[in-house]
Amino acid sequence: MRNPKSNVQNPKLKVAVLGAGNGGHAIAGHLALKGFPVKVYNKFEHEIVHMRERGGVTLEGAVEGFGPLDLVTTDIAEAISDADVIMVVVPAFVHRFMAEVCAPYVHDGQIIVLNPGRTGGALEFSKVLKEKSVQAKVLIAEAQTLIYACRISGPARVWISGIKKRVPLAALPATDTPTVMEIVHPLYPEFIPAANVLETSLDNIGAVFHPSTVVFNLNRIEAGEEFDFYRGMTPTVTHFMEAIDRERLAVARAFGLKMESAREWLLNTYEGVQGETLYECIQSNRAYAGIKAPKSLNVRYIFEDVPTGLVSIASLGALAGVSTPACRAIVDICCVLFDRDFWREGRNVENLGLAGMSVEGIINYVNTGERN
Amino acid sequence: MRNPKSNVQNPKLKVAVLGAGNGGHAIAGHLALKGFPVKVYNKFEHEIVHMRERGGVTLEGAVEGFGPLDLVTTDIAEAISDADVIMVVVPAFVHRFMAEVCAPYVHDGQIIVLNPGRTGGALEFSKVLKEKSVQAKVLIAEAQTLIYACRISGPARVWISGIKKRVPLAALPATDTPTVMEIVHPLYPEFIPAANVLETSLDNIGAVFHPSTVVFNLNRIEAGEEFDFYRGMTPTVTHFMEAIDRERLAVARAFGLKMESAREWLLNTYEGVQGETLYECIQSNRAYAGIKAPKSLNVRYIFEDVPTGLVSIASLGALAGVSTPACRAIVDICCVLFDRDFWREGRNVENLGLAGMSVEGIINYVNTGERN
Numbered sequence: 001m002r003n004p005k006s007n008v009q010n011p012k013l014k015v016a017v018l019g020a021g022n023g024g025h026a027i028a029g030h031l032a033l034k035g036f037p038v039k040v041y042n043k044f045e046h047e048i049v050h051m052r053e054r055g056g057v058t059l060e061g062a063v064e065g066f067g068p069l070d071l072v073t074t075d076i077a078e079a080i081s082d083a084d085v086i087m088v089v090v091p092a093f094v095h096r097f098m099a100e101v102c103a104p105y106v107h108d109g110q111i112i113v114l115n116p117g118r119t120g121g122a123l124e125f126s127k128v129l130k131e132k133s134v135q136a137k138v139l140i141a142e143a144q145t146l147i148y149a150c151r152i153s154g155p156a157r158v159w160i161s162g163i164k165k166r167v168p169l170a171a172l173p174a175t176d177t178p179t180v181m182e183i184v185h186p187l188y189p190e191f192i193p194a195a196n197v198l199e200t201s202l203d204n205i206g207a208v209f210h211p212s213t214v215v216f217n218l219n220r221i222e223a224g225e226e227f228d229f230y231r232g233m234t235p236t237v238t239h240f241m242e243a244i245d246r247e248r249l250a251v252a253r254a255f256g257l258k259m260e261s262a263r264e265w266l267l268n269t270y271e272g273v274q275g276e277t278l279y280e281c282i283q284s285n286r287a288y289a290g291i292k293a294p295k296s297l298n299v300r301y302i303f304e305d306v307p308t309g310l311v312s313i314a315s316l317g318a319l320a321g322v323s324t325p326a327c328r329a330i331v332d333i334c335c336v337l338f339d340r341d342f343w344r345e346g347r348n349v350e351n352l353g354l355a356g357m358s359v360e361g362i363i364n365y366v367n368t369g370e371r372n
Numbered sequence: 373m374r375n376p377k378s379n380v381q382n383p384k385l386k387v388a389v390l391g392a393g394n395g396g397h398a399i400a401g402h403l404a405l406k407g408f409p410v411k412v413y414n415k416f417e418h419e420i421v422h423m424r425e426r427g428g429v430t431l432e433g434a435v436e437g438f439g440p441l442d443l444v445t446t447d448i449a450e451a452i453s454d455a456d457v458i459m460v461v462v463p464a465f466v467h468r469f470m471a472e473v474c475a476p477y478v479h480d481g482q483i484i485v486l487n488p489g490r491t492g493g494a495l496e497f498s499k500v501l502k503e504k505s506v507q508a509k510v511l512i513a514e515a516q517t518l519i520y521a522c523r524i525s526g527p528a529r530v531w532i533s534g535i536k537k538r539v540p541l542a543a544l545p546a547t548d549t550p551t552v553m554e555i556v557h558p559l560y561p562e563f564i565p566a567a568n569v570l571e572t573s574l575d576n577i578g579a580v581f582h583p584s585t586v587v588f589n590l591n592r593i594e595a596g597e598e599f600d601f602y603r604g605m606t607p608t609v610t611h612f613m614e615a616i617d618r619e620r621l622a623v624a625r626a627f628g629l630k631m632e633s634a635r636e637w638l639l640n641t642y643e644g645v646q647g648e649t650l651y652e653c654i655q656s657n658r659a660y661a662g663i664k665a666p667k668s669l670n671v672r673y674i675f676e677d678v679p680t681g682l683v684s685i686a687s688l689g690a691l692a693g694v695s696t697p698a699c700r701a702i703v704d705i706c707c708v709l710f711d712r713d714f715w716r717e718g719r720n721v722e723n724l725g726l727a728g729m730s731v732e733g734i735i736n737y738v739n740t741g742e743r744n
Contacts, residue, residue: 215587215588215705216587216588216590216591217590217591217592218588218589218606218608218609219588219589219592219604219605219606219609220589220591220592222606222607222608222609223606232591233591234590234591234594234595235594236590236594236669236709237590237591237594239709240705240708240709243708297608325704325707325708326708328704329701329704329705329707329708330705332697332700332701332704333587333612333701333702333705335697335701336612336615336697336698336701337608337611337612
């Protein structure tokens, strides 16, 4: 039996970071700078060539320094074989791929943390490992959000503009959360326990904010016009977002969770936010000033937040008998706009491994791991 | 028995014009200028006060002159009691109101023409008269579009920028179309017979072009930004419009109608239009240059084209087993955006008096007036 305590006291807790985007650079560099042995895996060689050449990642901003990496590789086996903790730091639509490539190499006691899971990340990752007949007893957890606000600022270099003080994290099942928390604490004391993965999953503010704003600003985004993304959230757009948010909260309630509204989240997260409506709260948030809209429609605001956000919320809602017309309308629109069947390919209850279960059955499953 | 021939030769064919917007000004003024006795009815006094004070309408542009009116009134009975032809010239969402106020006063042989009917105008008008137990044998017809391109340009003054050469018109049932055509010919030789009211109704290009463009430009329209409406139709927006157009054509086909696509309509209607895609055809249409987008969301592009356009197409499609996901998605979005139940209040098959009928039954009804 693995003893988590031993890891907590072990400065050599070994980390694999899967993914080399903004978040991958930040997590790999910062954990290496903190003294942990870190290996980085990425599918595409061209995205890690600078990391390998320089032997690590330079951090700037809220953290300054150089984090030396033990290995930078496109070989997943090399990256994860001896890892204690596997940090998955990729868009949610890549979680399935990461689970598939990890499946042959994971072993008992390893901890896999999705940074973040978006809606249903841990459920999907777990389902893929089962599909691949993985017998190893790995612990799978998902964070509610990425711990950093960061951007790659040069070759093997990342700008950290902020580190969140508290990031909720839950394991699947929730009975594993204390073990995971204890082991990952030396890496990130910022992690705090969430009730279960439904809580981390449904606390998806991006799914509320992003797809609607892209759809209702589609023309100017496609035209590559420069504008402040959050100023693009006019009263009518935010009125629509409030409808999506109410649906999200209603689905959460159906699964026994009382969650913050998007408006409450703004009020509780940022300094100086005020207002009775979501519109007022967004417009009064100085932290949003200057964040530019994307200049193309090929963005995670659609291709992540729809299939691993709105689809999951609507599908869980349908299972629970909660109506989600606003979520559904945006998904339907995006299916036509982008010639994709997000309903089928996205994280619906079938793809999350929850089809045919009752609400109570799902709650019990995410809490205990038992399917009854 | 009324003899249509006698009317054709009667220069005193009496006309009532219901509505005093752009189209009402143009039709009332022009028919009066042509020498017909014209009475104008409008619900709101303030919209007709100038017409009454000046005793008529001044026409500018493609037609120049002054059309003297016999009566300008808010009293529907006065307006229509002795009319041979009642020209209804209001947004389609006002057709129900006009049918309700006309119901007590219509009499045998009167002809009612909706300019235009949009989708389902004649069907709705007829249903309302039946609901009101009207026994008079009136002939109801709908035009496919408004005969004029025009704008009110001052008090009791209208600018006619163009007169369409051919405007399809159909009576309900189609067996009445020849009679209606013969009687209205002295008023407008531009009217040509359509197959039936399903053809005039489903030939609704506005429903294809307008709501999608508003939704995907919602932010800038709400912000009151000045931009060229048709330049707001980017490749992705027009890709969506093509999906709506395919659905419209599929619904028409299910009802036995072969119709022009929106792209074909552009190529056949305007000089100099060219392109393989709807996007190219729109962008090459010089006639669209300079047509500004609305500066508010409270526009007929939504509040007419959704309930009396997309709702009807989708509802007729559902009855005929034709899937209309793009139409439905826009309607769903607009229901949430504007807190309206367009599905219920719009011209669905129930509100058109067609619920429970088969496709064949509906075709037979619009062609012959028989419900079997």
